[in-house]
Amino acid sequence: MRAAAEGLTATPVTLAQLAAWQGSAALGSLLLLLAAPCVLPVPGVGNVMGLALMMLALPLWRGERLGALPQRVAGFQMPARWARRALLLMAWLYGQAGRFARPQRLPGLLPQPGPQPGMAALVALMGGLIFLPLPLGNVLPALCLALLGLALALRDGLLVLYALGVGLLACLYTAALAAVAWAWGLSPVWRSLGAG
Numbered sequence: 505m506r507a508a509a510e511g512l513t514a515t516p517v518t519l520a521q522l523a524a525w526q527g528s529a530a531l532g533s534l535l536l537l538l539a540a541p542c543v544l545p546v547p548g549v550g551n552v553m554g555l556a557l558m559m560l561a562l563p564l565w566r567g568e569r570l571g572a573l574p575q576r577v578a579g580f581q582m583p584a585r586w587a588r589r590a591l592l593l594m595a596w597l598y599g600q601a602g603r604f605a606r607p608q609r610l611p612g613l614l615p616q617p618g619p620q621p622g623m624a625a626l627v628a629l630m631g632g633l634i635f636l637p638l639p640l641g642n643v644l645p646a647l648c649l650a651l652l653g654l655a656l657a658l659r660d661g662l663l664v665l666y667a668l669g670v671g672l673l674a675c676l677y678t679a680a681l682a683a684v685a686w687a688w689g690l691s692p693v694w695r696s697l698g699a700g
Contacts (some may be wrong), residue, residue, distance in 0.1 A: 509591035517587035519552075519580045532657030534560070535627070535649050536597065541582065541590045542634050542646035550634050550642045552580045557631030557649065564627060567619035601654045601663070610661025626652070626671060633674055638681055644674035 522537055538557050541549050582590070615623055630645035648671040655663030 506592065506595045509588045509595070512584045512588050514584050516581040516583055519582070522587060522590065532653040532655070535653030535656065536594055539646040539649035539653060540594045540597070541586070542642040543593065543650070544586060544589055546582065546586050549582070554631045554635030557634065558628050561624040561628035561631065564620045565624035597650060597654060598657075601658060605654070605658040605660040605663065607659045610665070613661035613664040614659060615656070626668075630671060630674065633678055636678070638678065641678065641681070644670055644677055648674055
């Protein structure tokens with residue numbers, strides 16, 4: 505990934521090219537590939553990646569083999585500088601996780617072959633949160649899915665627990681934003697409509 509990042513020119517990079525540079529179509533790499541760019545403040549990336557993640561949840565739910573990315577998602581273009589940052593971020597995440605990950609640690613938390621309704625629900629929920637236009641709303645859900653991708657790629661069940669913890673924080677953050685929006689803006693409007 506570092507070599508691919510260094511070899512980029514000024515030409516925009518498609519998501520399909522980023523996927524090809526992963527060297528694997530495994531679920532962990534695909535989750536990391538879709539989640540890592542969402543940590544970066546790139547306009548529009550959260551909408552495309554969030555939608556792609558929600559679409560990825562369906563084959564997980566059914567237990568189907570993951571195929572190619574949908575054409576509209578695969579053709580999404582990122583500026584070369586942001587693609588370089590995404591690749592370097594992914595390489596850094598793999599490097600850091602590889603230092604402390606232990607394959608087959610807590611194997612009961614790792615998914616088994618077949619339908620994965622729990623994982624599908626988590627991926628769909630985090631994809632939905634990434635899709636929402638919330639201030640800094642991409643960071644925690646993207647980190648949750650990046651950790652989940654690392655857990656699957658490195659076969660470490662403890663990383664699954666970390667991913668679930670970050671996913672819970674993402675839900676709490678979104679709920680707190682909703683509560684603040686309701687208290688400061690929506691509640692008075694709702695009361696005025698009810699009073700009218």
